[in-house]
Amino acid sequence: xxxxxxxxxxxxxxxxxxxxxxxxxxxxxxxxxxxxxxxxxxxxxxxxxxxxxxxxxxxxxxxxxxxxxxxxxxxxxxxxxxxxxxxxxxxxxxxxxxxxxxxxxxxxxxxxxxxxxxxxxxxxxxxxxxxxxxxxxxxxxxxxxxxxxxxxxxxxxxxxxxxxxxxxxx
Amino acid sequence: xxxxxxxxxxxxxxxxxxxxxxxxxxxxxxxxxxxxxxxxxxxxxxxxxxxxxxxxxxxxxxxxxxxxxxxxxxxxxxxxxxxxxxxxxxxxxxxxxxxxxxxxxxxxxxxxxxxxxxxxxxxxxxxxxxxxxxxxxxxxxxxxxxxxxxxxxxxxxxxxxxxxxxxxxx
DNA sequence: CTCCAAACTTGGAATGATTCTAAAGTATTT
DNA sequence: AAATACTTTAGAATCATTCCAAGTTTGGAG
Numbered sequence: 001x002x003x004x005x006x007x008x009x010x011x012x013x014x015x016x017x018x019x020x021x022x023x024x025x026x027x028x029x030x031x032x033x034x035x036x037x038x039x040x041x042x043x044x045x046x047x048x049x050x051x052x053x054x055x056x057x058x059x060x061x062x063x064x065x066x067x068x069x070x071x072x073x074x075x076x077x078x079x080x081x082x083x084x085x086x087x088x089x090x091x092x093x094x095x096x097x098x099x100x101x102x103x104x105x106x107x108x109x110x111x112x113x114x115x116x117x118x119x120x121x122x123x124x125x126x127x128x129x130x131x132x133x134x135x136x137x138x139x140x141x142x143x144x145x146x147x148x149x150x151x152x153x154x155x156x157x158x159x160x161x162x163x164x165x166x167x168x169x170x
Numbered sequence: 171x172x173x174x175x176x177x178x179x180x181x182x183x184x185x186x187x188x189x190x191x192x193x194x195x196x197x198x199x200x201x202x203x204x205x206x207x208x209x210x211x212x213x214x215x216x217x218x219x220x221x222x223x224x225x226x227x228x229x230x231x232x233x234x235x236x237x238x239x240x241x242x243x244x245x246x247x248x249x250x251x252x253x254x255x256x257x258x259x260x261x262x263x264x265x266x267x268x269x270x271x272x273x274x275x276x277x278x279x280x281x282x283x284x285x286x287x288x289x290x291x292x293x294x295x296x297x298x299x300x301x302x303x304x305x306x307x308x309x310x311x312x313x314x315x316x317x318x319x320x321x322x323x324x325x326x327x328x329x330x331x332x333x334x335x336x337x338x339x340x
Numbered sequence: 341c342t343c344c345a346a347a348c349t350t351g352g353a354a355t356g357a358t359t360c361t362a363a364a365g366t367a368t369t370t
Numbered sequence: 371a372a373a374t375a376c377t378t379t380a381g382a383a384t385c386a387t388t389c390c391a392a393g394t395t396t397g398g399a400g
Contacts, residue, residue, distance in 0.1 A: 038376090040378070041377095056357085070378085073357095073380095074358095074378075074381095075377080077357095098386085100357085112305070115314065123305065135320050136322075138293060139324075139325075141320065141322045143321075145322070146318075146320045147318075148317075148318050149317045149318075149319075150315070150317075151314055152306075152314040152315070154309075206347065206395090208348065208395080210348085210349070240350075241350090243351095245348080245349055268358070269385090270386080
């Protein structure tokens with residue numbers, strides 16, 4: 001069950017192929033942890049595997065609600081919590097709003113948060129992987145995760161508001 | 171006014187000397203920005219210049235309240251906001267509690283947050299400075315700050331709780 | 341020195357993300 | 371089918387942070 005997801009329905013694009021694979025990894029990990037694969041958990045994993053935005057719990061809830069009217073926000077929080085503890089999803093704050101954003105990109109990278117539009121994007125950065133062990137050694141911490149966020153103003157928002165030198169902070 | 175703070179009252183320790191210098195820098199920056207040096211702002215700058223903890227607004231408020239009974243929490247937030255906008259203080263979240271922690275260490279470094287005791291410590295890391303411009307170039311962002319946080323369990327908490335493999339997350 | 345307008349501070353109310361709780365629902369085992 | 375262990379759910383409770391309206395202080399003009 002660790003191979004490629006090639007026996008499923010033929011994926012239309014390589015993006016969808018990767019997404020399906022990621023989703024499968026989530027579900028397997030949940031099972032391996034002895035947790036049940038409920039419809040709610042499946043839906044949330046399905047959603048997370050297919051976004052490269054960095055949604056908040058609210059956003060996930062609102063996206064899923066139409067097809068899943070009984071879903072409760074608490075369940076979204078609970079499920080995200082489980083996924084974070086399993087290390088499948090990272091939680092990051094500080095995009096200028098007050099909410100926690102979740103991401104599934106576990107490749108070494110940093111986040112760029114726009115303080116104006118509150119979007120977060122990823123920037124691949126392979127060296128990040130090497131830092132982790134250096135930090136652990138130097139500090140004695142048991143490292144469970146990292147949150148490497150640069151914040152500022154994204155190119156689009158710079159264009160729309162060239163003069164503004166004082167964007168809101170945190 | 172840019173030289174050493176040697177003409178002030180003779181500092182007892184080099185730590186106090188550095189703190190006084192940092193405090194002076196804060197006050198000058200506030201003035202330079204056309205803001206008033208009120209007693210409240212002075213008190214908050216004084217406090218911030220002398221801590222290497224990463225206090226929350228609440229903690230600053232409680233520390234200052236005894237000597238300053240009229241101080242309000244709102245003022246603490248307002249002042250911190252000003253200092254953050256001026257780039258003198260950084261705001262960082264995600265120490266496992268729900269609060270924003272403030273720090274004055276503007277040297278290139280990363281933060282280590284303990285998810286168990288919610289303390290944050292600094293780890294100097296000179297390379298961090300070089301990353302900033304690389305990130306700006308690669309992304310087109312106007313970079314206003316960074317928040318490089320590794321989170322995990324600090325040595326002390328590991329000792330007290332060796333078996334716990336599931337510390338609270340975010 | 342006095343008065344004004346702008347800049348600040350204050351307490352309390354409002355917001356809003358997250359967490360807690362108790363009750364009801366579902367799967368799994370016996 | 372009954373019992374047990376997980377899960378989900380709605381709504382209440384928390385709590386950091388923000389908002390607001392009113393009172394204070396400050397620096398400068400007269």
